[in-house]
Amino acid sequence: MDTVTESQRTLYPYVTGSSVVAIKYKDGILMAADMGGSYGSTLRYKSVERLKPIGKHSLLGASGEISDFQEIMRYLDELILIDNMWDDGNSLGPKEVHNYLTRVMYNRRNKFNPLWNSLVLGGVKKGQKYLGTVSMIGVNYEDNHVATGLGNHLARPILRDEWNENLTFEEGVKLLEKCMRVLLYRDRSAVNKIQISKITEEGATVYPPFSLKTYWEFSAFKNPTVGAEGSW
Amino acid sequence: MDKVDFNAPHSMGTTIIGVTYNGGVVLGADSRTSTGVYVANRASDKITQLTDNVYVCRSGSAADSQVVSDYVRYFLHQHTIQLGQPATVKVAANLVRLLAYNNKNNLQTGLIVGGWDKYEGGQIYGVPLGGTIVQQPFAIGGSGSSYLYGFFDQAWKDGMTKDEAEDLVKKAVSLAIARDGASGGVVRTVIINSEGVTRNFYPGDQLPIWHDELEAHNSLLDILGAPEPMNI
Secondary structure: OOOOOOOOOOOOOOEEEOOEEEEEEOOEEEEEEEOOEEEOOEEEEOOOOOEEEEOOOEEEEEEEEHHHHHHHHHHHHHHHHHHHHOOOOOOOOHHHHHHHHHHHHHHHHHOOOOOOEEEEEEEEEOOEEEEEEEOOOOOEEEOOEEEOOOHHHHHHHHHHHHOOOOOOHHHHHHHHHHHHHHHHHHEOOOOOOEEEEEEEOOEEEEOOOEEEOOOOOOHHHHOOOOOOOOOO | OOOOOOOOOOOOOOOEEEEEEOOEEEEEEOOOEEEOOEEEEOOOOOEEEOOOOEEEEEEEOHHHHHHHHHHHHHHHHHHHHHHOOOOOHHHHHHHHHHHHHHOOOOOOEEEEEEEEEOOOEEEEEEEOOOOOOEEEOEEEEOHHHHHOHHHHHHHOOOOOOHHHHHHHHHHHHHHHHHHEOOOOOOEEEEEEEOOEEEEEEEOHHHOOOOOOOOOEEOOHHHHHOOOOOOOO
16 A cells, blocks of 8 residues: 655744734724744844735734745735726725634644744725734634734733824824833834834825834842842 | 754853953843744843853843843852952852752753953853853854954954954854844843953944944934925
């Protein structure tokens, strides 16, 4: 009997992006992610764009395996292209794109060959703001603020406390920066180069990358073991 | 698909360095302690005192390295009383070796012992996993050290001054932090010579900017200037 090789499937990720954080604000959606592509514990790539506009009305943010994210971008490019070719005056909104992604992720999960990503999909169409997320096993939901990975544990509590539906652009950016700074302190795979993007009825803007200042001047940080019996 | 090799030694979180110069030693370390991907302590002190004139850099398991340091400090204290004068660096390093070697199956810690005594001057001893002891003009350890072998091969030279040695250590830890996810936080250095011991503390803004890194800002808003006007 010939042995049959097991069909290829993803067992573990190689180059990964860390958390994405997103919020609804007065004019639309604000999304933030760092530009790191980690290779295990090595911070190998530091200029990876993980926030991409989709069509006219949506923004996609991805964490997890970068090659799978690039494949998802190919799928979405085809989806948007075909939608445009109908030339019927209609265009796919964020709710539709989110639903498409959910189906793709779930069907791959059922074949034990997931796309190893957690996705954030936000957008505005006809004044309606939309913000949702899909995981690599197809879990999906919408909310006023979402995050992936460690962002769920570190950023969401801050957002639950400080988010409100009338945030201005400036307030929203400051709030996202607060979340990203905490992730920079407490997430091993975070890299200090951040991109923030927004989407409003007018369209999507991905701002240029920047670095955040961090604070280390606590006296307890300068002399942690003063008065200690031993090593700690 | 390749199988995982469970018998390969684990690389440890951390970057630790010890360097001799003409007159003493400079010890350096990062300040990140992680449990999995979470940074449990972003300002740890990994350079621990054994005697007035001997310090040790700790890497690997935080618990194992702390308990080894504590035992060695205890034995050295008794030894100093019996001897009637400060312990030598060699004796301190050998005590570390005895504990590391005789408990090799139960410990997972790599240590760099450094200090100054009146007989041999400044000395650095590496005690990696397994309990080998090796005296070296400079030693590097921890997972971040993988990124520094090439750097030290090129940048190390004999007979440096105190400032040259400290600059080298600062630069090296900072380079390792840039690429190793398990290293981060601030750079701590300890300089030991005939005059005594000096502790220094260098947060990120006092370290050089490397490739693909950016100058830090308080907020994206400071860079953008006036917010974009809305288009009708």
